[in-house]
Amino acid sequence: xxxxxxxxxxxALYKLQEINGDPVATSALALVLGVHAPSVxxxxxxxAHKKLVSYQKSKGSRLTExxxxxxxxxxxxxxxxxxxLVEKLEFGWDQVHEMAEQLEHINDEELVNRLxxxxxxxxADPHGDPIPDANGVVPKSRSVLLATLEPGQDGIxxxxxxxxPAFLNYLDKSxxxxxxxxxxxxxxxxxxxxxxxxxxxxIVTVSHKVANSLLIST
Amino acid sequence: xxxxxxxxxxxALYKLQEINGDPVATSALALVLGVHAPSVxxxxxxxAHKKLVSYQKSKGSRLTExxxxxxxxxxxxxxxxxxxLVEKLEFGWDQVHEMAEQLEHINDEELVNRLxxxxxxxxADPHGDPIPDANGVVPKSRSVLLATLEPGQDGIxxxxxxxxPAFLNYLDKSxxxxxxxxxxxxxxxxxxxxxxxxxxxxIVTVSHKVANSLLIST
DNA sequence: TAATATTATTAGGTTACCCTAATTACTAAA
DNA sequence: TTTAGTAATTAGGGTAACCTAATAATATTA
Numbered sequence: 001x002x003x004x005x006x007x008x009x010x011x012a013l014y015k016l017q018e019i020n021g022d023p024v025a026t027s028a029l030a031l032v033l034g035v036h037a038p039s040v041x042x043x044x045x046x047x048a049h050k051k052l053v054s055y056q057k058s059k060g061s062r063l064t065e066x067x068x069x070x071x072x073x074x075x076x077x078x079x080x081x082x083x084x085l086v087e088k089l090e091f092g093w094d095q096v097h098e099m100a101e102q103l104e105h106i107n108d109e110e111l112v113n114r115l116x117x118x119x120x121x122x123x124a125d126p127h128g129d130p131i132p133d134a135n136g137v138v139p140k141s142r143s144v145l146l147a148t149l150e151p152g153q154d155g156i157x158x159x160x161x162x163x164x165p166a167f168l169n170y171l172d173k174s175x176x177x178x179x180x181x182x183x184x185x186x187x188x189x190x191x192x193x194x195x196x197x198x199x200x201x202x203i204v205t206v207s208h209k210v211a212n213s214l215l216i217s218t
Numbered sequence: 219x220x221x222x223x224x225x226x227x228x229x230a231l232y233k234l235q236e237i238n239g240d241p242v243a244t245s246a247l248a249l250v251l252g253v254h255a256p257s258v259x260x261x262x263x264x265x266a267h268k269k270l271v272s273y274q275k276s277k278g279s280r281l282t283e284x285x286x287x288x289x290x291x292x293x294x295x296x297x298x299x300x301x302x303l304v305e306k307l308e309f310g311w312d313q314v315h316e317m318a319e320q321l322e323h324i325n326d327e328e329l330v331n332r333l334x335x336x337x338x339x340x341x342a343d344p345h346g347d348p349i350p351d352a353n354g355v356v357p358k359s360r361s362v363l364l365a366t367l368e369p370g371q372d373g374i375x376x377x378x379x380x381x382x383p384a385f386l387n388y389l390d391k392s393x394x395x396x397x398x399x400x401x402x403x404x405x406x407x408x409x410x411x412x413x414x415x416x417x418x419x420x421i422v423t424v425s426h427k428v429a430n431s432l433l434i435s436t
Numbered sequence: 437t438a439a440t441a442t443t444a445t446t447a448g449g450t451t452a453c454c455c456t457a458a459t460t461a462c463t464a465a466a
Numbered sequence: 467t468t469t470a471g472t473a474a475t476t477a478g479g480g481t482a483a484c485c486t487a488a489t490a491a492t493a494t495t496a
Binding site for chain 4: 437438439440441442443444445446447448449450451452453454455456457458459460461462463464465466
């Protein structure tokens with residue numbers, strides 16, 4: 001139906017729209033896709049012709065509804081396969097991204113719906129990212145970055161905004177795990193590091209950089 | 219590493235070599251790949267350059283050892299994914315081919331080895347085709363076509379040589395299933411149809427065409 | 437072995453996606 | 467509001483796979 005390249009452009013456009021809002025700069029796409037700007041211009045024209053994006057020269061681009069549907073479908077695939085890799089094949093959450101990048105392009109509705117069922121209709125992937133449903137509805141995440149909270153507040157660690165293996169690996173060693181109930185004990189003034197108390201009374205301190213990558217639902 | 223197209227050429231070459239022996243005709247490849255002969259010549263030259271096939275103009279082509287390794291790896295992937303689709307996602311054996319054609323190109327050793335383990339190291343796919351091991355060793359099948367056997371002989375129905383959904387569907391309805399113990403009661407002279415007795419004393423008659431598509435291990 | 441039929445290759449062209457270098461369009465500062 | 471700086475586009479090419487039409491090589495049969 002669509003080429004892998006097209007699908008990757010759509011996914012990138014979707015994610016950039018999520019973060020920075022509507023018209024997405026050609027250079028932003030070029031950066032995340034690892035190609036040069038003229039290639040993006042080229043591709044956007046072809047995709048506009050297929051009604052997957054709307055594009056006005058030098059004004060940026062955005063997904064059409066059709067394009068959004070495709071993008072969300074791919075994200076659904078990606079996240080369900082990640083759950084499969086972690087839950088069934090016992091990969092670490094820091095190992096699954098590249099594999100899911102390939103598996104997400106497998107084009108079969110029935111397959112992904114059966115996979116969804118097989119996995120027990122999970123709501124989120126191993127990093128806490130919400131899994132769109134079969135109709136393209138994306139659950140709204142209600143979580144905020146730890147770095148936006150104040151001492152005394154508590155919540156549940158439900159996701160990460162940094163998916164790098166290095167960071168995920170660090171978390172594995174830190175003792176923090178998805179689903180942990182946390183309370184903010186204090187914030188160190190001079191370096192903005194956060195000291196947290198976990199459910200089991202365990203105390204963990206994380207840097208501001210880390211606090212900026214942890215999603216907490218309150 | 220290799221493009222999907224290359225991988226499909228390698229797989230086709232492997233299968234044609236299995237059936238007809240060594241140098242494979244350009245036209246044979248064109249036929250099974252659904253492309254025209256000049257495209258094959260073109261591609262073979264590129265692949266010869268990469269040492270995946272050996273090719274002499276107008277003399278046909280064959281896999282190099284390197285090419286064979288890649289081909290067998292893809293066949294391993296394909297068959298393991300088919301097992302997954304049937305055993306875990308509960309697809310019918312007549313439904314899984316197209317999906318596996320996509321999944322077979324997922325390029326990750328660790329993934330397929332874990333899948334293998336997850337599935338309990340199956341020896342054969344849902345159609346009875348042997349699954350190559352992680353070192354590229356393909357188990358030798360010892361089965362023969364039903365149509366080569368004589369009345370009185372018995373064996374086990376272990377595979378099919380026709381993978382079309384239509385045929386597989388017919389088998390589902392006929393009452394014959396992979397693993398069934400059978401005995402040949404008689405062969406009708408004028409149409410060469412076979413009458414079989416199954417383990418449970420059930421009697422089944424199949425046409426010569428069908429007898430030519432059933433693999434029996436004696 | 438010459439003539440014919442078949443099969444394969446070359447020649448020349450297309451499309452998708454990518455590139456670099458040159459140019460144009462926007463944006464922000466003076 | 468002109469100017470400088472940044473971002474985006476056009477121009478011109480490349481490669482992988484494909485195609486059709488024309489030619490060459492092999493195989494078959496008279």
